[in-house]
Amino acid sequence: MLTLIHFDFCPFCQRVRLALGYKGIVFNEQPARFYGPEHFQSISGFDRLPVVEYPDGSRQGESLEIIAELDRRFPETPPLCRGAISDKEWEGVQAWRARISDMLFRLIAPTLPQYASLGQDPRAMTYYRNRMESWLGDTLEGLQERRKEWYAAMEADLQDVAARVAVHGFYTPMFSVADTLITGDLTGLRLLEDIQLPPELTTYFARVEAAAQTTLLPTRG
Ligand SMILES: N[C@@H](CCC(=O)N[C@@H](CS)C(=O)NCC(=O)O)C(=O)O
Structure with missing residues (x-):
């Protein structure tokens, strides 16, 4: 299953939560604490959140790139980028x-x-x-x-x-x-x-x- 490493208060993370919810993709949530770059690296491998871990173990940061990738990885779900907005x-x-x-x-x-x-x-x-x-x-x-x-x-x-x-x-x-x-x-x-x-x-x-x-x-x- 896909895992979302995120802060609940973060606008960028909220974008991805909305995208996953709209697509109906079931995911694990890993809520994080805002403790600084060493902590973020240790839990996600990145300096900033959101980070998504895909079922194949690969990880991705950057909210808008994640959303575009969700369209590619889950083609059976409604599109959010190409096909939804010019x-x-x-x-x-x-x-x-x-x-x-x-x-x-x-x-x-x-x-x-x-x-x-x-x-x-x-x-x-x-x-x-x-x-x-x-x-x-x-x-x-x-x-x-x-x-x-x-x-x-x-x-x-x-x-x-x-x-x-x-x-x-x-x-x-x-x-x-x-x-x-x-x-x-x-x-x-x-x-x-x-x-x-x-x-x-x-x-x-x-x-x-x-x-x-x-x-x-x-x-x-
Ligand atoms: N461009 C990134 C921005 C992500 C971002 O800045 N996230 C903030 C949380 S709202 C963060 O992780 N900040 C870490 C820090 O400021 O040290 C995206 O769209 O995912």
Whole structure:
């Protein structure tokens, strides 16, 4: 059976969970702790997660490459890349994602500790804080304080996607790799307590999760 080595809070890992769920591929989950590169190497052979171990023992990293490989390895399952979205539409999604990337990570970095595997684990939080501060140039608290500013800077791009999924149901009329990327990457925004996302997006996330038979939000204790 295929094994997914992942962090439950990680947008890139969530993309792969959505892809596996939508395809109906049964898999073992190996949840990981955010303890740093030596730990990640020891459990997966890679510096970053997600990593998939295939039944033949080979391993692969990089979420979008994994999803493309799932189409190749499981041709009997519904496609997520070729056959589900045109090259032009996929380029459009990636350009959209590149535009929002800076603001997105500033917004979601302070929300992800709501996942107990991160927020309730002091060793993981120490590595996470250092990692985010050196990458994003501010403390989690500083980022949190400026959330309205980051959100305002990406609101028009969110509205564009919200309008599109309201028309098509998914990014295109068929569930595709675009939906795994958009939903995985934006799930941290669903955890922002005093920022209201466009309602079309909230409905869309529920539709994507239903299609993939999974939930991405943290379980509240
Ligand atoms: N481009 C990679 C990015 C994966 C990635 O950055 N994963 C993060 C977790 S959200 C990670 O493993 N970070 C390790 C670190 O920051 O040391 C993908 O799409 O899979």
